[in-house]
Amino acid sequence: MSLPLSWDEWAGQDATALAGLVRAGQVTPAELAAQAAAGIARLNPTLSGVVEVFEDxxxxxxxxxxxxxGAFAGVPYLMKDLGPTLRGRLQEMGSLxxxxxxxxxxSFLAGRIRQAGLNVIGRSTTPEFGCCSAAENPAVYVTRNPWDTGxxxxxxxxxxxxxxxxxxxPISHATDGGGSIRIxxxxxxxxxxxxxxxxxxxxxxxxxLSGLVSTQGCHSRSVRDTAAFVDACRGxxxxxxxxxxxxxxxxxxLIQRDPPRLRIALSHEWGDYRATPHFVAELERAGRLLEGLGxxxxxxxxxxxxxxxxxxxxTCYISNFAQTVANLLAQHGLDRPPGGLVEPINVRIWEAGLDTSYTERARMQAAFNATSRAFGEFFEAWDIIxxxxxxxxxxxxxxxxxLTLSDNPSVLDWFGNLWRNFAYTPLANLAGIPGISLPMAAQENGLPLGIQAQARQANDGLLLQLAAQVERALGGRWNGGRRPGVHVAAA
Incomplete structure (x- = not known):
């Protein structure tokens, strides 16, 4: 099959640039879709990141x-197999x-995504009901990291x-109930x-308001693509x-201008949780870069x-996910999760959370309020953390x-273990404040390490403005200009 771009050209374009090629008459949306489908066929056997391609x-x-x-003029896009629904299409939520x-x-957002000119060509993988740290159940699929498939x-x-x-x-759908976009x-x-x-x-x-912690978004490789996505799909x-x-x-x-001089706080000691020394050093390095920008x-x-x-x-996660499972069981006419079709921790979450009392939820809401007020006070003195x-x-x-395949008998201990690793993202969901992961650092094993910036509620634009300033300072070379070993231009 003849493709409109070489793979190196394809991978070098963000969604905004591809949309520009369409508007200039150099490519068509059908040609872009065909190239994306070819890329999926090329790499999905290795990465298992796509559940289904909509060939039609x-x-x-x-x-x-x-x-x-629309703004994206037919750029291909994958919808995470969770969240916004597509009429007549499968949505299997990573679950047997x-x-x-x-x-x-x-769903309403699906319509906004299409109005933005994004061509939804398939479904991307997710863990069962979005409730764990990886899409990794061999009975469903095992999604691997292109930087190192181990x-x-x-x-x-x-x-x-x-x-x-x-x-x-260049851009694809994501959701975040505690870090699931940023992590x-x-x-x-x-x-x-x-x-x-x-x-x-x-x-x-x-x-x-009723969902409390979950929100929608995307992954991209350029700040301008993320900014354009928010502009086109919000509301x-x-x-x-x-x-x-x-x-x-x-x-x-907004992102075309540098932000004013900002007051930026660094932190990694969140209550009982600490980052590894190497991660702290990478955070300090990011801080020095920002100091150099004034x-x-x-x-x-x-x-x-x-x-x-x-x-x-x-408490929020256990009670919310328990209701999610209960609602899905009701669709199937079931009164409890059938053996082997729901992963063990999700069964335990259902058991633990189904009868959460109003009093427990009220205490939870009070803690949410206190936490949100504390962040609000902090952002009176600081612009970014x-x-x-x-x-x-x-x-x-x-x-x-x-994983929700874990044999841990305690749901509380299982969540506590999650927080030891994923400590820095979920409180933004609790407080309703924005957070962004920027590919500015690396782990000791060579995998990327995102540096997260958070700001006061409704200061999403400031985060994007700072991200764009960093992107310009790096010459657009996120991840130090490196590409993963499994990549369409290297296959």
Missing amino acids: VVADPLRDGMDPA LMRGNRAAAD FTTNGSSAGTGAMVAAGVL PAGACGNIGLKPSRGVFSIAPGASD GAPGEFMPYWQPAEPYSR HHVDWALPAVDFRAAFAAQT LTPVTALPTPPIGTTEY
Whole structure:
């Protein structure tokens, strides 16, 4: 098959540049879709990041209502197999229980994505119900990190992390309930923004207020692509349960200017959790880069009761996921998870959380409020707080302690183990503040290490503005200009 671009040319273009080629008449959306599908065919046997390719949409990009006049002009895109639904398409959520499940309607955000000119050509992998750190169940699939296939991508936006990093496509859907955009972005060397509350709608089934911690987003390889995605896809659906806000100017314009001199705090000591010495050194190196750009950088920490915050976050996850499992069981006419079709920790979460009392949720909400107020007070004195994305190195494939395949008999201990590694991302979900993972650092084993920046609620634009300033300072060479070993241009 003849492809419009060489693989090196393809991997060198971000989504904005590919859209420019379409508008200039040099390529068509169908040609872009065909090249992305060829990239998936080339690398998916190794990485297992894609569940399904929609061959009918590859052949006809207009088939499902994509608007070629949108900002992305037909650039191919994968939808994580969790969250926004696509009418008539499978959504199996990484679960054997959900095999064959088809969506009855498009979600609101799916419509916005298509209106933005993104051509949804398939589904990317996720752990079961998005509830663990990797898409790694051999009975379903095992998604591998393109930098070293002996390691996971982390999760839960696993397939998106792998496919964007490997150059298969420049932008892809991700979701984040506690770090699931930022953590795999960090491990795979992508840009991953978790927005504030009130940016992307999760209509019609829930809202940012009723969902509390979960939000939507993407992975990309350029700041301008992430900015354009937010500009094009943000906004509330009719009848939202809470307000959805708009910035003073589009982010695509804002990021063209450097931010003012910022007060940037560095931190890695979050309550009981600490990063490895190498990760601390990489954080300090990132701080020196930002000092060199004219910002004030020092060590500081919000006055958060971290133990109370993580306990509340755990209550939220257990009760939310228990209801998710219960709702899916009800769809199947079941009153409990059938043996072998739901992973062990998700069964235990269902058992532990199904009868969570209103009193327990009220205590949780009080801790959420106290934590959010503490971050708010902190951001009166500081503009940004910088941390590593994770505290510990990316786990090798087969590390079951972080998976819902774990045989850990205690759900509380299982979550506590998660926090030891993934300490720095979930409180942004709790407080509704934005966080972004930037591929500025490396682990000792050569895998990428994301550096996370967080800001006050609704300061998403400032994070993107700082990210764009760093991108310019690096000459666009994220990950030190390195590419992963498994890559479309190297296959």
